[in-house]
Amino acid sequence: MGTDPVLNAEKCAIFIPTRGKKYTAQKFFKVTFTYNISTTKFIHRVIHMKRRQAIGSIAVTGLAGLGLFGGIEWHAWHKTPDFQFLETHQKTLLALAEIIIPTGDTPGAKNCGVDKFIIGMIRDCTDTRDANTFIDGLKNCVQYSYDTFGKNYEDCTTPQQVDILHRFERQGRVGTGLWGKVKNRYWGKSFFTTLKELTVVGYCTSEAGASQGLSYVAIPTAYHGCVAMAPGQRSWATR
Structure with missing residues (x-):
């Protein structure tokens, strides 16, 4: 037996098989309308409650995530540095x-x-x-x-x-x-x-970098506040 209301044309009445009750058309629509309003209010209340719970859960989860992230970052910053890894990867x-x-x-x-x-x-x-x-x-x-x-x-x-x-x-x-x-x-x-x-x-303060990669004068004879650079000249190693 189906669950949809069935209209009896002879008696002009509506049967709701699942409930086993008989209503006239006018009464049926009144009951249905009242039922639908109550259901809508109920669903709205449930959705509203779930929305508040969801917002609360998101807030709690977000705060917990920030705390966890902060703890991980703090540990990553303050742990003992792995200098051995640094030295073993000198070629890198x-x-x-x-x-x-x-x-x-x-x-x-x-x-x-x-x-x-x-x-x-x-x-x-x-x-x-x-x-x-x-x-x-x-x-x-x-x-x-x-x-x-x-x-x-x-x-x-x-x-x-x-x-x-x-x-x-x-x-x-x-x-x-x-x-x-x-x-x-x-x-x-x-x-x-x-x-x-x-x-x-490291390059600019090394002997090879300063003397060959840059322009370098070991013993300048005099101070010149403004010296024009020749075309293609490298930057001065000293300032």
């Missing part, structure tokens, strides 16, 4: 630095011992948070190289190395304005930013 650092300052008609980062300079600066002159950020970034670089090309970074071809470095360069960009300042202040510099800065400083 050397290959990264060489992509930033390659060897050409002047010495590159590889000829200036920049890898040793970077390790020394991270180990001895960098706080715990920034050291962990750099080492974790190096770990991500090593893993990404292996996952993408199936080999270590230093064993990749030059185009592959450039592609990997570009990825971490894009990943390490910060926004301009207030947000960029806040991110640098509280999250510190990215792996790529630190790598690039230490590579340039």
Whole structure:
């Protein structure tokens, strides 16, 4: 037996088989209308309650997620830096630095011992948070190289190395304005930013970089406040 009301034309009455009751057409519509209104109110109340519960659940979940994220970040920043990983991947650092300052008609980062300079600066002159950020970034670089090309970074071809470095360069960009300042202040510099800065400083302060990659005068005879640079001249090593 179906559940839909059945209209009896002879008696002009409506039968509701599931309830076993008989209503006239006028009474049926009145009952149906009242039932529909009550059902609508009930459904609205249930939806309203579920909406409040859902909003509450989202708020609680969001706060818990922020707390968990903050705890993970705090641990990542303040754990003991893995300097052993840094030292065992000296060849990777050397290959990264060489992509930033390659060897050409002047010495590159590889000829200036920049890898040793970077390790020394991270180990001895960098706080715990920034050291962990750099080492974790190096770990991500090593893993990404292996996952993408199936080999270590230093064993990749030059185009592959450039592609990997570009990825971490894009990943390490910060926004301009207030947000960029806040991110640098509280999250510190990215792996790529630190790598690039230490590579340039290590190169320019090395003997080969300063004397061959830059213009260098060991003993200037006099001070000249403004000196015109010749066409194609390299930047001065001293300021």
